[in-house]
Amino acid sequence: EAQVTQNPRYLITVTGKKLTVTCSQNMNHEYMSWYRQDPGLGLRQIYYSMNVEVTDKGDVPEGYKVSRKEKRNFPLILESPSPNQTSLYFCASSPNTWGPQHFGDGTRLSIL
Amino acid sequence: QKEVEQDPGPLSVPEGAIVSLNCTYSNSAFQYFMWYRQYSRKGPELLMYTYSSGNKEDGRFTAQVDKSSKYISLFIRDSQPSDSATYLCAMSVRETSGSRLTFGEGTQLTVNP
Helix, strand or coil, X not given: CXXXXXXXXXXXXXXXXXXXXXXXXXXXXXXXXXXXXECCCEEEEEEEEEECCEEEECCCCCCCEECCCCCCECCEEEXXXXXXXXXXXXXXXXXXXXXXXXXXXXXXXXXX | CCCEEECCCCEEEECCCCEEEEEEECCCCCCEEEXXXXXXXXCCEEXXXXXXXXXXXXXXXXXXXXXXXXXXXXXXXXXXXXXXXXXXXXXXXXXXXXXXXXXXXXXXXXXXX
16 A cells, blocks of 8 residues: 555644654655644745755755655655754655655654 | 635534535646545545646545635535544646645534434
8 A cells, every 4th residue: 555654643742852753654755844733824945855865945945854865755854953953844755856755754852 | 825725614514415625826836736534633634636627526526626716625526524634735837846735724524423
């Protein structure tokens, strides 16, 4: 089954404690992306990757890092999380940058 | 001003009603138009994908694009309680690099039995 898998699905943590949200896709897609979804603001892109070792900033990259060492994996790293990063996060993948994207089921992060 | 405007609702309709969901946009370069459905605690899933102006139909769903007015719509016929979800429009421009999807805020729809 074609899917994008995120882990963990839920996480409550404290300010400053480094965390990583993993994302893996099994569709051999070139393009992967991270979004956060907040009430009243919709989906906003954090970072994206057009291919292995190629990443770039989206609209709201501050406080986040990503890496793309393998085609299937695109982890999101919060080096020093802060409460304003409490949000619902989605990873997505697609064959190209302009077409429909396949989304994971989301990771709900709460940073106290 | 947002590139894509979408009324967040909420929208509540009785079962069997025809639902009309809409987005307007400001960037005339947008070429690809999508509608996603998002159930609670799930990721967005693609419903409709269209490239040109005009209508595209898939079962009870019809997507309409009017590039001259910068306006897209999704119609749901014979709406069912299972259609209760948030509907997001998205659009993009095909570029050699840096293309991305721009999303509307989403409209929350409830279909009452």
